[in-house]
Amino acid sequence: MTTLAEARAQFVGGRRYLGACSLGMATSSTLEAMRADQADWAAGRCSPAKYDAVIDRTRASFARLMNVDAGRVAIGSQTSAMVSVLAAAVPAGREVLCVDGDFSSMVFPFVVAQGRGVVVRHVALEALAASITPATHLVAFSLVQSSSGRVADVDAIVAAARANGAFTLCDTTQAAGAMPVDASLFDATVCHAYKWLCAPRGAAFLTLAEGYQQTLAPLQANWYAGEDIWGSCYGPNMNLAADARGFDVSPAWPVWVGAEPAIELFASLDLAEVHAHNVALGDALCDGLGIPRRGQAIVTWPDADGRHLQALVAAGIVASGRAGCARVAFHLWNDSRDVADVLTALAPVP
Template structure:
């Protein structure tokens, strides 16, 4: 099993909930404290924050394997998905997995009033369900409720055969497993989970094909080709690349995000996944359940009993859709596996 990296984080024994909210790196805590000092002394300013945002954008581009000009900054994934959903043609079909996270589904559902058809199928049937009427396929690379990993290659190939667009939510993948956003027409990622950033830091990647078809409905001053020349209307020249879809950043959050994004961009994502999924399988073996090969280990817990037992033992886990979720990241190791087993009396 690949070694964990607890040195990057402050001690937080029993924290098994990266799928809900990541822990801050030591460098993020230091950056936020330094930023608070600068702000409180009147030495912070928008221009300096803008430079931080651009460094963070570039770090995410490296991590996601896309050109930096294809990355837009955001605060929430659902808001960026809503922009894409608003440009889906009337009457078009959008295909999604049943039970996927609402941020990747609801923005399309609310477009049904103008004839957009949202069709849901089980995740393992997603690729086979793409057809000639499918305008766009939207799915999460890793399912929030179950930790199940989508057959990404099959979905992308099926969409290509039928000329359908692709939108992948990488929120539960980026930071813990390898991702390649260049494979999709669009991807969305909120960085507060496995990328361990403050909440309010998110990304949209956009290919040229989909960018041409999409209206940047949230355009504001930060979407201009010259940000500081776009403060007042009505004349405006939008950025030519994905920055046309930028929303103005929540400055303090980005100050904390930059060191984390730099770190993850420099880590070997295959090694991170080997550690997280390997620790997950060690838990499965300890509990006598089938190995899942995932960073998020889940099992049926309809009455919440196991989640309560784990909580009573001081372990931080989560529950979704009648299942308990135990998530492993770089700060976790086999001592957490033993703690879970002991709390459950196994």
């Protein structure tokens, strides 16, 4: 088990960086691995077999992080592409239940599917569980809302889905690495690891429960999804892996070199401790702003004209603006000084 202090030592920066919800920071181990890979590439020391081993280890680390077997994990590069495969499997006339205002990668593939008769309904996050009916084929939601940091009531959603015979798809991009996540609770999860997991952009994961996988077609079938990867380079005969690896997408190798140490680091942490650290800072900021505590790592507040965001940026604080609000995110590299810096930067702003 890696301690929080040991993990923090992996980040050379982080002061005034409140942007994990937009982009994570590279660990020293990730930078070292990617530099070594570039040197090997230049010297002609790289090989596909080397990268296969990297991906195998990274898949295993992610599976451990998410409480699933490695055989239930597929790799990819973008969550929207993975969600599109699931959207294509929804029968015409059946309903997909989405969260109003959820991140577009979790919504647009289903909106496109409306063109062939799929029914898509959008409800408020707090109404999601109560809105599931026997007509619902799939419930698609983010565990943590990107725009606000609100956390879904997983127990209620999963219970309602099971009671109504609906499948569940959970986007964990804004949660994995910041809090404990149990992917085994869902029929499918997607996660792009470049945010709280601090991997390079282009490393994404799909987890599939075995029963749900049987309802899907591997629309992105390719050589890397073959049961025997290097025996699958040429057609016409296709023999895809029987487990979730049959939904793998051919990897961008250098990205996975950087992802391996990042995913391994977070898989070795007590994520309940990380979550408590992040939430404590978020609540401290809420106290300073005079707004109700959210119990969240992401804190937002109204900023329609962008003045608060401008003040934060002028003070050298990395923050973001979403849906008419200023947005900051606290991760393991932050401390109470970052809270104080935000409050100081905003003090002169009406």
